[in-house]
Amino acid sequence: MEFPKSPDGGWGWVIVAVSFFTQFLCYGSPLAVGVLYIEWLDAFGEGKGKTAWVGSLASGVGLLASLGCGLLYTATVTITCQYFDSRRGLALGLISTGSSVGLFIYAALQRMLIEFYGLDGCLLIVGALALNILACGSLMRPLQSPVCPFPEKIAPENVLERYSTYSEKEKSLEENLNILDKGYSTEDKCTNTLPNGDWARDNPKNPTAAAHKKKVVEQTYFCKQLAKRKWQSYRNYCGETVSLFKNKVFAALFIAILLFDIGGFPPSLLMEDVARSSNVREEDLTMPLISIIGIMTAVGKLLLGIMADFKWVNTLYLYVATLIITGLALCAIPLAKSYITLAILSGILGFLTGNWSIFPYVTTKTVGIDKLAHAYGILMFFAGLGNSLGPPIVGWFYDWTQTYDIAFYFSGFCVLLGGFILLLAALPCWDVCNRKLPKPAPTAFFYKVASNV
Numbered sequence: 001m002e003f004p005k006s007p008d009g010g011w012g013w014v015i016v017a018v019s020f021f022t023q024f025l026c027y028g029s030p031l032a033v034g035v036l037y038i039e040w041l042d043a044f045g046e047g048k049g050k051t052a053w054v055g056s057l058a059s060g061v062g063l064l065a066s067l068g069c070g071l072l073y074t075a076t077v078t079i080t081c082q083y084f085d086s087r088r089g090l091a092l093g094l095i096s097t098g099s100s101v102g103l104f105i106y107a108a109l110q111r112m113l114i115e116f117y118g119l120d121g122c123l124l125i126v127g128a129l130a131l132n133i134l135a136c137g138s139l140m141r142p143l144q145s146p147v148c149p150f151p152e153k154i155a156p157e158n159v160l161e162r163y164s165t166y167s168e169k170e171k172s173l174e175e176n177l178n179i180l181d182k183g184y185s186t187e188d189k190c191t192n193t194l195p196n197g198d199w200a201r202d203n204p205k206n207p208t209a210a211a212h213k214k215k216v217v218e219q220t221y222f223c224k225q226l227a228k229r230k231w232q233s234y235r236n237y238c239g240e241t242v243s244l245f246k247n248k249v250f251a252a253l254f255i256a257i258l259l260f261d262i263g264g265f266p267p268s269l270l271m272e273d274v275a276r277s278s279n280v281r282e283e284d285l286t287m288p289l290i291s292i293i294g295i296m297t298a299v300g301k302l303l304l305g306i307m308a309d310f311k312w313v314n315t316l317y318l319y320v321a322t323l324i325i326t327g328l329a330l331c332a333i334p335l336a337k338s339y340i341t342l343a344i345l346s347g348i349l350g351f352l353t354g355n356w357s358i359f360p361y362v363t364t365k366t367v368g369i370d371k372l373a374h375a376y377g378i379l380m381f382f383a384g385l386g387n388s389l390g391p392p393i394v395g396w397f398y399d400w401t402q403t404y405d406i407a408f409y410f411s412g413f414c415v416l417l418g419g420f421i422l423l424l425a426a427l428p429c430w431d432v433c434n435r436k437l438p439k440p441a442p443t444a445f446f447y448k449v450a451s452n453v
Helices: 011-031 033-044 048-059 064-083 088-130 133-137 156-163 173-191 196-202 207-245 248-264 266-277 289-308 315-335 339-357 359-367 369-401 405-426 429-434
Strands: none
Touching: 011 033, 011 064, 011 088, 011 133, 033 048, 033 088, 033 266, 048 266, 048 369, 064 088, 064 359, 064 369, 088 289, 088 339, 088 359, 207 248, 207 369, 248 266, 248 315, 248 359, 248 369, 248 405, 266 289, 266 315, 266 339, 266 369, 266 405, 289 315, 289 339, 315 339, 315 359, 315 405, 339 359, 359 369, 369 405
């Protein structure tokens, strides 16, 4: 599919605004689920690993809300990339700050709602606020290509021709009708012995029976063509997916995002409980740690998005750098025993988590704008899987050891491993090794025949 030139403005700024509010309303509460996690621990009385499934599924995969969030995130990122090219990093940075601002506001809002209306009332109000996403979606107009206009509606009488697009050797509609006619002729010979009143109703020469016969054949033929068309689309999708994974950078990106979300997501869910486990008094919590993560994530998304627009910045290496530093910061959490050190680490982790604003940029540079929706959907599925697995794993480590130390060492190792795998895949030496060397010119050998002297 050919896309027209990105306008880099115009209605694109409306797309940026509504995408910002979409991510604000969609991801604000799931990312601030750490506030609810404390309430769930007290309400359910279960272990930290088991209770963490509630928050992780809300932000990962497996629940209806998370399915909607995944679809919305992919839609906002894809349409923004279509509307912006030279300012793509800035646009992605702006829309992705919506989730971070939502995290900052919802962290305080949900505490207030729980205080006034209880846990159930809080969830009902948050769900009602999310309905405003419908208004945001109504303003998202796909970027129409001048060479590929929107398809027109197909008249019912032309449906068969619309789906009869296969070059396989198969019987046409007329041939199927002839076969059915022969079947009726055979049936006539078998029913000649019956009274006239019994077989006249099914006589193919009857106009009603003939019309019914033709309708049955047409519907059968249509269903067959439609099934083949869907099967061909499925085969094309599988072929495109395999071709994506043949790209070593995309395959490494897939591993990196999975490991990053397994290790990098737990702080946003568990940092409040980490502070309580470190005997930090509530009076010392000048600002909730989850709010610090939220506001610094917004700053990181904006600044990293702006940096991605500079020509001299390699966005892939920039993303790798954020992964490696994030892994080191996670390994430092067990060493933090005061509110100040936890707040500093929360700010660092929040800023580096802002690499979500450049992740679509990196994906686009890796696979191209025409394959962005397909590739990004695959990556987001495994990112959601990592979100779902990370917090329960960290919680199980705590239930096993009664401390978060080993849990965050494991988280840091996962993120570091993903960063180094992506770095190795992105090294330019691979391109040099894969480059075909010129064939050497054939060597000519000259032989001098010795004279018999």
